[in-house]
Amino acid sequence: MKELVTIAERIAAKLIERKQTIAVAESSTGGLISAALLSVPGASAYFLGGAVVYTRDARRLLMDIPDEAMKGIRSASEPYARLLASQVRTRFATDWGLSETGATGPTGNRYGDAAGHSCMAVAGPQNQVFTLETGSNDRQTNMQAFARTALSLLLENLSK
Numbered sequence: 001m002k003e004l005v006t007i008a009e010r011i012a013a014k015l016i017e018r019k020q021t022i023a024v025a026e027s028s029t030g031g032l033i034s035a036a037l038l039s040v041p042g043a044s045a046y047f048l049g050g051a052v053v054y055t056r057d058a059r060r061l062l063m064d065i066p067d068e069a070m071k072g073i074r075s076a077s078e079p080y081a082r083l084l085a086s087q088v089r090t091r092f093a094t095d096w097g098l099s100e101t102g103a104t105g106p107t108g109n110r111y112g113d114a115a116g117h118s119c120m121a122v123a124g125p126q127n128q129v130f131t132l133e134t135g136s137n138d139r140q141t142n143m144q145a146f147a148r149t150a151l152s153l154l155l156e157n158l159s160k
Contacts, residue, residue, distance in 0.1 A: 001036070020096060025050065025062075026050065029100050031050075033150050053084065075101055076109055077101075078119045082129050098122055098154050099120060100119075102118030102146055105142055120150040122154050128156075130153050132145065
């Protein structure tokens with residue numbers, strides 16, 4: 001967690017300096033991204049909210065993404081990560097939206113993705129999507145790697 005907090009501190013400094021805000025929609029990281037961002041003192045200046053969108057019901061209820069909007073899109077994909085990041089940004093009216101969706105392990109998901117597969121996206125003044133393949137089936141290691149990569153993706157876009 002310490003490594004995640006170190007990245008979050010750099011993110012916090014940039015968001016506070018710019019007077020910008022963020023919201024997070026995460027799935028297989030189970031709240032680690034939000035926890036890292038919230039662990040920084042002064043988080044209320046930039047963190048407006050987040051959701052663990054782990055199931056279809058959570059997607060519908062928390063993100064207001066109906067099944068019809070998912071036509072041709074599957075979970076744990078770049079298009080879905082983009083949609084989640086954009087939707088969380090819109091729902092919380094923030095400058096930035098960050099999302100993560102994947103398969104932590106020890107097995108893959110029902111869509112055919114192997115354990116260690118994660119897609120993450122940033123929506124905001126810059127938009128970017130990234131897919132990570134760790135090659136590992138260790139659930140906790142993957143959760144940490146997914147959270148670290150998502151936070152790093154956000155930091156990279158804040159630095160542009």
